[in-house]
Amino acid sequence: MTGSQRAALVLLSLGEAQAAEVLKHMGPREVQKLGMAMTTVSAVGRDTVAEVFDDFVDSLAQPAAIGAGADDYIRAVLTQALGEERASGLIDRILAGRNTSGLDTLKWMEPRAIAELVRNEHPQIIAIVMAHLDEDQAAEVLKCLADRVRADVLLRIATLDGIPPNALNELNEVMARQFSGNQNLKSSTIGGVRMAANILNFMDSGQDEEILTSINRIDEPLGARIRDLMFVFDNLADLDDRAIQAVLREIPSDKLAIALRGAEAGVREKITANMSQRAAQILLEDMEARGPVRLAEVEAAQKEILAEVRRMADAGTIQLAAKQEAFV
Template sequence: MSTPAPEPVAPVEYSKMTRVQKVAALLIVLGEEGAALILRNLDQNELETVSTEMARLNFISLEMQRDVLREFTEVALQASTSTRGGMDYVKSALEKSVGAFRASNIVGRVASNRTPVAAMQQIVEMEARHIFNLIKQEQPQTIALVTSYLTPEKSSQLLLMLKPELRDQVIERLATLAPTPIEVVERVVEVINRKLGGNHSRALNQTGGVKNAADLLNAMDKNLSKSLLAGLEERNPELGTAIRQKMFTFEDLVQLDPSAIQKILREIEMRDLAVSLKTASDKVKTALLSCISKRAAETVNEEISFMGRLKAKDIEAAQTRIIDAVRRLESEGEIELSSPNESTTSEVLV
């Protein structure tokens, strides 16, 4: 017997789909085995958000399959039939990725549309000033919870409106925020809804944690961001270090000008450069290797080709040593990092 599904969405042009809908479409096109490999890397809220959209996309045309693969993989799909999604597909893919018990729990929540994301949709699609007026009297933990559903840009606007002492507490709680049970989110929403007029909605995902706190600080004024991070490191050195490590990633090296990259490369071992580039994107490899001599670049490429399989932790360690050199040179005034508001920060996956 089929599991009840959220209301299916009417066919829509691929160009008009939200980012979450596109991800859901991709997972359907990949098939259950391929989708399972990706789904097992998502957290609880991401699973629920994407699963909801997968269940709504009951039918994906051949044209949309091609659009999905063109955007996500740039590989043409050789297929002659349409692909179907729906709740049964979601249930099967989830069982293969997270197990039958957890899959059953997620499917039940998705089918009833009772998820933290669905609950918070009612209060977040508004200006930062309006949100501030709604939550300014709430506890720091509550403010952090609401902030976790906002974009980094809107979060930074909201944070600037808070008193400095409250701002520090919210940053710390945001960085340590775990996935929140639906019952807690619903209680928070119920309290705030009493003050809220109107009905707003958008595609949301709770993204509390170290990465979210780092993104928020990246979106803020540089001097204020440094001040907040310094204060946090005094109170909680381990947490402060974890946030700092997320604020500039290995992929962000492409944002630096060649002269800065040359200074960085003079500070590191060539072995670290080769190891760090083992799984790096072509864009990063080109940016770094173009800043050394042709012969040196050839030597690095040869070393990479002879390395064989490396452990992810060894690659991450080499990349971390390079980022440490970046931070050291920045603190000494030798190089200047790009403004976060002028570029997009992304995490390296190895």
């Protein structure tokens, strides 16, 4: 079971009221990920449940890394680690969702609903809104927009270089017409080439190249910079052994067997070299036994694994190679 599935199993075992209290302290992406995981652990054996809870209890028994949980302590630690500007939004979300702005509220909406909300806005407004979202959510919104505006919006995201407080405040007021939120905003340094590359990594195969081609026609150097920062499945071969081993602990073997069908030989060798001989043999046998697999299945499995890699990189669990610093 993946880490998300184990967490989902614990929540399902708590009961509705207690699980709801736990979810209140999580961000929108974590809630969505756990919700999806809950649907995959409906038929789990008693032995598996016992094993998961044993691991959970063992984790709780370990000494806490931080001995205080007061608001002031959390604010001080995060501000010192990230700086005041980067920490401010994260602190508000962590501390029970207080002071959530109209733009931040969009993170709880479905991508299609966000696309409908901004569909008739100027591409620059759409770019600013999307730059406030997580990259995977922004990619889903981009898929829902008309083909003619996709490249324009992504190009504007890549060239964003900060937004004055008054402009951001006005935009937030527009977004907050149907949400209540905090209007006391500071200057923001959202967007940039890295975010544009991250968003493209979550696009469907073919759509990313189509958008990059359009950007190259307008600004070829910018298109090249975006491409350099993109991280694709074959780049897994560039990770160090420790990172690969950490990723393998979070990926179901059946998903890995499908994803590797479309991978370069170097990626397969990197993966199997970091598994036990028996586990590698079982993986290769599974790949052979499956027979032909649809390309769509392979791409979906690869994107799911890449999403987990990005999540682990963002959490600091692993580090990606220097040339893929877009996710570090």
